[in-house]
Amino acid sequence: DTFHDYNKRELFDDFKIETDKALRMGISMNPILNSFQATVKEYNIDRELIDLFLNSMEMDLEDREYDQAEYEKYILGSAEVVGLMCLKIFTLGDEVLYQKLKPNAMKLGSAFQKINFLRDIRDDYNQLGRNYFPNVDISRMTEADKKAIEADIQQDFHEGFIGILGLPKRARFGVYLAYVYYFGLFKKIRSIPSQRIMRERIRIPDFGKYLIFMRSYVRHNVGIL
Template sequence: MTGPEPRRRTDDLSAAYASCRRIAAEHGRTYYLATTLLSPERRRAVHALYAFARMVDDIVDHADNPVRILDPQDATDRRDPAPLADSPAQQLDLVEKQLRLVLEHGNLDTTDLRRRQIVTAAADTITRYDIAHAHLWTFLDAMRMDVPGTATHRTRYATMTELGEYMHGSAAAIGLQLLPVLGTVVPVADAEPAAAALGEAFQLTNFLRDVAEDLDLDRIYLPTDELAAFGVDEAHLRACHQRGHTDAPLRRALAHLIALNRDIYRQAVPGIALLAPRVRPAITTAATLYAEILDRIEAADYQVFTTRATVPHRRRILVAAKGLATTRRH
């Protein structure tokens, strides 16, 4: 007989996944559109992992002014929640502790409804799909690199190799988390290099699109050695930001980095064929749309300080519709 307690847990889990879906829809338009091509079970798992990563990213991005991030639609919880840890570093430690407790003991002690829902859904996904816990800890370690006061904090990267070490945790680890959810036609280990590369390709695209936003946070994710080869240093970069204009040397540097980014996509995309056939259209859609952000940067003459490169809604719908047609054939 099914009693009220199991039913309540099921209802709570459904609400947790629904909260993650809303977060994905609001903040990850390209990813969210791609997930509509997945089965409902895989879709909600991707939403949970995305929401967890987004929650952590929000903690990091508010490093200078920590705030409580609550979902306004979660109007059911109006109690005064327990205060969050004072610093972003402590908040990251708390998130890791909470996730470990849920994974190991099924317990989560927080009155912050949004936090509880995200961690609960993420832990359920991790357990359901047997995702290696190490990928989560690697991700959190990379996020600590963005937070002042941590032992590993840094805001500049001299070479692509150094940046790659950061992206291994911040992006490649996300691709590795997703692999068990998506499914493969080969041993998972064989698909991991391409999955990691695709995560890094997405991340570098973000860095190229968000140069101005990152500078405002006193972060530079474009390798300084690569910029220097075109006569661009930090002072030059900041001067362009202040003027709101990308000059010729920076334009050449961005063109070079976009070429490097496209090479990572070329390494990653063949790995889509290693995924389960039914999920390939969704990942192809995400890769296509994200790579097209680079086209938009070029079309705007590299004016990254005045124009945030986005793929038009109509184009995103067209690419997704093509993916849907392919999905229905499987």
């Protein structure tokens, strides 16, 4: 999104080639890709998850209005598989636990991404020419449109939270903190009119983030999630 003065297709294709090479060879001169391939190998992260992620990132090379199938494909690759990659790390090779929590991890990633869409809807539409939400006219977004999106997100959050409770304690706090932050942002967005999110980017102020951290830390450590 920030490389508008460059050939983004060429840059992306080169990155895909370098990522594939790092994964195949088990090493890369790019320190970030080298660390990534080491993590993939250590935690046995499925190559399919990586390919799905890259496919979704490739979709962003074009300005587009998403239909339902494209919307679901984008969320799968940009968010749900990220949840699964994290879950691979959190479960430390426990395949039974991974499979048990897999649907919940995908739903939590989906909720986070849909919140990002609502938060960034003004810039995505006005500056990048994107409309991720199918069957919604962003320029005339109604309260009914917004409420339908929010109901979908609420269900994702519900299923995602169940998965957080099943995580090993060593991994739970970080995920719970992200959940509380995003749910707080969701409540703030839900409380305002649809046209306001087209005028400003809704955020939680820094002090509010500090309070979220402290409350989440206390609740997690005393076991009252």
